[in-house]
Amino acid sequence: MSYHEWPEVYRKLGVKPVINAQSWVTVLGGSIMRKEVLEAMNDASKVFVDMIELNKSAGKFIAKVCNSEAGLVTNGCASAQVLMSAACMTGEDDNKVEKLPNTEGMKNEVIIFKGQRNRYDKAFETSGAIIKEFGTEEDATEEDLISVISNKTCAIAYVIMPFFKPGIGLKKTIEIAHKNSIPVILDAAAEIPPRSNFHRFINMGVDMVAFSGGKGIGGPQSSGILAGKENLINSAFKNSLNLHSNIACVGRPMKVSKENIIGLVTALELYLDSNEEEEYHLWKKKSEYIKNQLKDIPNLDIKIENTPTDRQGTQPVLYFHDDWKGKSPEKIREEMINGDPPIYLGVGGSNLYGYIGEINIVMTNVMQGEEIIIADRLNKLLRE
Known part of the structure; x- marks a missing residue:
């Protein structure tokens, strides 16, 4: 199902689908069942x-x-x-x-x-x-x-x-x-x-x-x-x-x-019965696409990380330099959520996990093609 498809069961309640780049979190419904x-x-x-x-x-x-x-x-x-x-x-x-x-x-x-x-x-x-x-x-x-x-x-x-x-x-x-x-x-x-x-x-x-x-x-x-x-x-x-x-x-x-x-x-x-390595490869491919779309933005480092203890699967992480003049990570997250469709990014900036001043984009629930929408929206916000 693509991001713009709006199941009738949600439409009649006025609840919009979102793009989930925040991981398997309860607040966004966990995962998609096969x-x-x-x-x-x-x-x-x-x-x-x-x-x-x-x-x-x-x-x-x-x-x-x-x-x-x-x-x-x-x-x-x-x-x-x-x-x-x-x-x-x-x-x-x-x-x-x-x-x-x-x-x-x-x-x-x-x-x-x-x-x-x-x-x-x-x-x-x-x-x-x-x-x-x-x-x-x-x-x-x-x-x-x-x-x-x-x-x-x-x-x-x-x-x-x-x-x-x-x-x-x-x-x-x-x-x-x-x-x-x-x-x-x-x-x-x-x-x-x-x-x-x-x-x-x-x-x-x-x-x-x-x-x-x-x-x-x-x-x-x-x-x-x-x-x-x-x-x-x-x-x-x-x-x-x-x-x-x-x-x-x-x-x-x-x-x-x-x-x-x-x-x-x-x-x-x-x-x-699934192919774990194939899934990891897809996460990496989507991560690389997002990195390539954002890599020339000044005062911003984009790294693809996969530390088992800290990152849930391969994902791009945006690090902001001290001389960053654009919108704050918190403001970017807020505007991503307020856009159409709403896009939820990782909670890197939250004291919950103790890492601040970054944005991580978790690939585990990003459906095919949604990485393009994420990169396009971020590109606009990061350059404003």
Whole structure:
């Protein structure tokens, strides 16, 4: 679908399509599902099934993909975070499951490096857990982590996100946690691609890892993947859909429909069967086109970057010299959004990720031909 096509379902509500050069962000709808995914979801909607059986079967498929003991489809990655912290507090104890979010008498502290605190970690607390920080916003030592471990610690959380500091690193975090018989839970929402990350973190020793299903995988936006140790996944499932209890548990508001489960599984199958290198090549080709269109603008550096920890795929990044006289990066973003069609660029200028004075143009959701529109609009704004 090209940028100017306006589906009737949105037209009648007055909602315009946008060009998404900001990445697989929730605020722009995640990703575009393939035709096969939509067809599978439609087929799934036509019959009733035993949801416990469906969850367990889908979980086995996820476990195989992630090389984990067990897996679970969740209602987005944030839901997986809630369920991870809940699982670490309750285990498979039905009484504790029913008690949440009241955590009195339980191990209820989730430890996290201060430099990895973020707007999304509230999900860990939604279950009733308490977040306990270690280190500073810039760095941490092994001693910092060890000093905050107590008989109230239920888990150590680690977050992988662009421009986030590693603290003592995931490997050392796992080592210290396991020496103290504490599980490590990992938020890796946007870490697919590469597909090797499905099993890399489990192979490192992480006890549970959460991925978004509606980003690089191309599944329903409100879908996620939770993989890890069988006892913890069983606990997460109990906290999610405890159908044998008289009390709706803490994960009940995050239940996953049969359509979303089938959509996620289908998207995952298609993703695993796709050519990753071919997709990377397309991102690079679009990036080079934009760079070539803007490269002669004075006092502006344009670099094509692909640092795995900070950039989601190959993308052009605009760096403004100190003597830049044109519009500010913030003003350019604003005018790109206010144009027709609206174009959303990367959030480089935001204190959220700590990099200011640049514009990054994320290729992951830029459809064929949209790079021409992006370059043309930027060319005009940057020369004004």
